[in-house]
Amino acid sequence: MDDEARANDLGAIMVVHAHGDNIDALGEELPRLKRVIGTTQSKPLPNVHNFGGFSDGDRSVFLANEMGAKTITLIGFDFKDKNVTPLKKKKLIWAEKLIDTILGEGDFD
Secondary structure: OOHHHHHOOOOOOEEEOOOOHHHHHHHHHHHOOOOOOOOOOOEEEEOEEEOOOHHHHHHHHHHHHHHHOOOOOOOOOOOOOOOOOHHHHHHHHHHHHHHHHHOOOOOOO
């Protein structure tokens, strides 16, 4: 978190997505940040936004697209990973479909 807090101090906007398993960590670390966009995968609130998407990875693509990113590069996002659980495999299938709707089929790095 030190690097993220420093980047935030230098002007970076931090996108924070809460999960049930990181609420405690957010309570400790979030006060260190000044410029934050909160995201959710469910009903948006006045200070928490839903930019679309299903998994964390495709949600980040929806966010980048919404913010007008000229390019979007996915690193470490292997839609065809054979070393995942059956549930993760289903999530990757949906993530790829959703990303295809935004960027065009196969039109992403």
